[in-house]
Amino acid sequence: MNLALQSDIYKAQDVMLAMPQAETEVTHHFADGIYARELFIPAGVCLVGALHKTNHLFTVSKGECVAVTHEGKEEIKAPYMGQTHPGMKRMIYAITDTVWTTFHVTEETDVDQISKEILEESDHESFKRECNITEDLENLVLQTVNDLDMSDIDGVKLESSGIDGIGVFAEKFTKGEKIGYARLNDKRTILGRYTNHAKYSNAYPVKEGQNILLISSADINNEEITVNYRDMININEELKVML
Numbered sequence: 335m336n337l338a339l340q341s342d343i344y345k346a347q348d349v350m351l352a353m354p355q356a357e358t359e360v361t362h363h364f365a366d367g368i369y370a371r372e373l374f375i376p377a378g379v380c381l382v383g384a385l386h387k388t389n390h391l392f393t394v395s396k397g398e399c400v401a402v403t404h405e406g407k408e409e410i411k412a413p414y415m416g417q418t419h420p421g422m423k424r425m426i427y428a429i430t431d432t433v434w435t436t437f438h439v440t441e442e443t444d445v446d447q448i449s450k451e452i453l454e455e456s457d458h459e460s461f462k463r464e465c466n467i468t469e470d471l472e473n474l475v476l477q478t479v480n481d482l483d484m485s486d487i488d489g490v491k492l493e494s495s496g497i498d499g500i501g502v503f504a505e506k507f508t509k510g511e512k513i514g515y516a517r518l519n520d521k522r523t524i525l526g527r528y529t530n531h532a533k534y535s536n537a538y539p540v541k542e543g544q545n546i547l548l549i550s551s552a553d554i555n556n557e558e559i560t561v562n563y564r565d566m567i568n569i570n571e572e573l574k575v576m577l
Contacts, residue, residue, distance in 0.1 A: 346425055368437060381425070391436075400427045457531075
């Protein structure tokens with residue numbers, strides 16, 4: 335396995351999640367003992383698939399695309415059949431409108447349950463499991479408003495996020511530049527309340543006394559600001575500060 339290439343695919347995924355999300359069309363098909371997931375990818379769209387637990391076949395029945403995995407880059411033209419192996423992460427760029435269908439052996443007909451069977455959990459889900467963050471705890475923290483300071487911060491704004499709910503988006507920050515405080519005078523700011531998690535983030539926290547400041551770890555241009563929540567835990571033992 336080319337671990338460097340696999341890592342680059344994850345980094346690309348985090349970058350793309352911070353961008354406006356494209357519309358794709360999914361059609362679910364069921365037969366005895368098999369589930370097929372048909373995905374229509376419009377021309378010009380780039381996406382990263384989930385990490386799979388199982389071996390399965392896929393077909394490209396229409397279009398032309400480029401696919402990248404830890405095994406390298408492959409140019410695909412319909413009609414085409416291939417195979418996905420456990421632990422494989424794939425990035426796809428549709429040169430033309432493309433129809434990509436995966437086939438999975440299962441007796442299950444509930445799509446959410448099938449996803450649990452065949453897909454590895456995301457890093458966000460893995461992080462919550464590591465830290466024993468339950469849905470009840472998340473809701474409690476989200477409903478806590480007495481420690482918030484929602485004052486505007488120069489250069490950032492709140493928008494709908496492709497990662498989770500609402501996110502903080504930046505107009506422009508250069509690598510190493512101070513973005514703003516996530517926690518200031520014992521209160522969470524919009525950066526502390528709405529900055530989403532990414533394994534390969536574009537910002538990191540530093541502690542200034544009892545305050546927490548976010549610094550850009552990469553150039554940010556009209557994209558969502560992200561931090562690795564594990565770094566936030568290292569900064570502050572108070573779980574509520576991180577969420």
